[in-house]
Amino acid sequence: MKRRDLLLAFALSPFLPAWGASRFDRGLLWEVGRKGSPSSHVYGTIHVSDPRVEALPSPVAAAFARASSLMLEFLPDSYSRERFTEAAMFLDRQTLEEKIGAEDFQRVVEALGPSGLEREVIGKLKPWGALLNLRHSAADTAESLDARLIGEARARRLAVLQMEGVEEQIFAFDECPMATQVALLKHTLAHRDELAQLEDETIRAYLARDLAAIWRLRERFIARYPEVAAHQAIMTKRLLYDRSVVMAYRVQQELRRGEAFVAVGALHLHGAKGVLALLAQDGYHAARVY
Numbered sequence: 001m002k003r004r005d006l007l008l009a010f011a012l013s014p015f016l017p018a019w020g021a022s023r024f025d026r027g028l029l030w031e032v033g034r035k036g037s038p039s040s041h042v043y044g045t046i047h048v049s050d051p052r053v054e055a056l057p058s059p060v061a062a063a064f065a066r067a068s069s070l071m072l073e074f075l076p077d078s079y080s081r082e083r084f085t086e087a088a089m090f091l092d093r094q095t096l097e098e099k100i101g102a103e104d105f106q107r108v109v110e111a112l113g114p115s116g117l118e119r120e121v122i123g124k125l126k127p128w129g130a131l132l133n134l135r136h137s138a139a140d141t142a143e144s145l146d147a148r149l150i151g152e153a154r155a156r157r158l159a160v161l162q163m164e165g166v167e168e169q170i171f172a173f174d175e176c177p178m179a180t181q182v183a184l185l186k187h188t189l190a191h192r193d194e195l196a197q198l199e200d201e202t203i204r205a206y207l208a209r210d211l212a213a214i215w216r217l218r219e220r221f222i223a224r225y226p227e228v229a230a231h232q233a234i235m236t237k238r239l240l241y242d243r244s245v246v247m248a249y250r251v252q253q254e255l256r257r258g259e260a261f262v263a264v265g266a267l268h269l270h271g272a273k274g275v276l277a278l279l280a281q282d283g284y285h286a287a288r289v290y
Contacts, residue, residue, distance in 0.1 A: 038258025044266030067261035088129030
């Protein structure tokens with residue numbers, strides 16, 4: 001039975017809402033530290049394979065060149081890929097078709113056909129597994145930004161660390177209520193063209209280093225579909241708020257040593273509940289560099 005690896009990184013999800021304005025509303029690269037330790041840099045990434053975001057801007061490349069370690073949300077390897085794939089599938093008699101209906105199931109099959117996933121495999125995907133796969137385009141051939149950072153760090157023999165393990169990433173999705181998984185998958189299937197446009201606009205806002213604009217794009221999109229607002233709120237808490245708390249705690253291991261380069265999804269930097277604000281509560285200062 002043919003199986004293609006599921007996506008491991010969290011994409012900039014279209015079901016994440018916007019917060020109000022804050023001092024962390026613009027900027028992708030931040031110098032972070034506190035008295036007594038050398039400063040480090042925190043960089044907001046975007047989890048898409050797109051040539052427009054492949055190259056590191058000069059200020060970011062300079063900060064990375066001075067780093068003695070790299071810390072990312074997650075480091076994929078052969079075991080974690082296999083474990084993630086296994087967790088994203090029903091291992092009993094349940095099927096995706098019975099969860100979302102024959103019509104929507106056929107839409108998933110047609111959408112994932114170019115990726116190489118066989119119908120039998122698609123039929124055993126949990127709704128969240130199908131949702132992650134739908135967010136990957138078979139046409140994406142550019143190396144992801146995270147992959148490039150990992151490759152360069154290992155070539156320089158830097159310490160490369162992760163903030164989350166594979167079981168934690170699985171838990172974030174797998175414990176979501178089935179009704180939420182189904183509702184968001186159906187919503188994605190019904191609005192794929194809009195979501196493709198939203199992703200393009202998000203990339204452009206990211207290139208402009210405008211975190212607040214990224215939030216506003218999602219807020220407008222979400223406002224058009226109040227019928228899934230409750231499900232979006234559940235996913236937001238699990239994928240964003242809860243994970244930002246974990247990240248802000250675990251990243252301090254490297255911040256205390258100093259000279260670290262930390263890369264997290266840009267959405268985790270914005271707002272009063274973001275990683276930067278949480279670090280500030282723990283006594284760290286953050287200054288925008290780029």
